[in-house]
Amino acid sequence: VNRTGASPEGTTGRRRGEIEFFVVDLDAWAAAWPDDSDVAAIDRSEANRLRRPEQARRLLARRSVVRSLLAERLGTEPAGLVVSRLCPTCGATDHGKPFVSGAPVSFSVASSGGVAAFALSESAVGVDLEVEDPKLTPQRRAMAERELRGLAALPVGRRGTGFLRLWTAKEAVLKAAGRTLADDPSTVDVAELLWSRSAVVALGHRRWHVRHLAIDDRSEGTVLLAVADDLRRPVSMRSAWSVGGARVSSTTFPGVPST
Ligand SMILES: [Zn+2]
Numbered sequence: 001v002n003r004t005g006a007s008p009e010g011t012t013g014r015r016r017g018e019i020e021f022f023v024v025d026l027d028a029w030a031a032a033w034p035d036d037s038d039v040a041a042i043d044r045s046e047a048n049r050l051r052r053p054e055q056a057r058r059l060l061a062r063r064s065v066v067r068s069l070l071a072e073r074l075g076t077e078p079a080g081l082v083v084s085r086l087c088p089t090c091g092a093t094d095h096g097k098p099f100v101s102g103a104p105v106s107f108s109v110a111s112s113g114g115v116a117a118f119a120l121s122e123s124a125v126g127v128d129l130e131v132e133d134p135k136l137t138p139q140r141r142a143m144a145e146r147e148l149r150g151l152a153a154l155p156v157g158r159r160g161t162g163f164l165r166l167w168t169a170k171e172a173v174l175k176a177a178g179r180t181l182a183d184d185p186s187t188v189d190v191a192e193l194l195w196s197r198s199a200v201v202a203l204g205h206r207r208w209h210v211r212h213l214a215i216d217d218r219s220e221g222t223v224l225l226a227v228a229d230d231l232r233r234p235v236s237m238r239s240a241w242s243v244g245g246a247r248v249s250s251t252t253f254p255g256v257p258s259t
Contacts, residue, residue, distance in 0.1 A: 023116070066109055110172075128175065170190060
């Protein structure tokens, strides 16, 4: 990615089959982003419909990061990249899981406030992220029986975080599987994640491996992340993405089991 002098450190050292995982501060990205001409018209009109300028800026930053990462991985220019969408439920092309037609890469994006996570893989991958909120009330409807029992067994003060661990994992699995309106989060049972860093769950005739990760050093609070894939591939973290010499992502990363 030469356009802005941005360079994800070490991406050339990627091992085959690895899931690449990035965490980016969207406001820092937007601030260090001198040329936004590579963002597609569809992204621009989506941003224009958002009421708050901050939301529009972050949406465009998110789309810009996706294009930069994909272009870097595919060895092409961000401006020439065509990112399509297809809704598996209604067939519309203005929403649904994004993809690059004909390219050997699958990707998933999640964001909460100013922080975004990006996962790229050769095979299906899903990522979800939420900023911890100690006052959060668990949504019982989204939970499986076993998960509800697990949450009830936690001290009251830890139930909000427990719920978010489960919620992010469910979302990651649903996204990896190419979720549709027919998917009900309560059918994805990841209760193990209340006491373990990873779980295996069946959905859509496939078995998904979902990992739980946490990033602690954000001003917004602890960021909870989940990554799901169908191959149990190692996750490789690239935390040092720099734009014009400025460090954009700032992360600490606990050990990830590469089962
Ligand atoms: Zn649709």
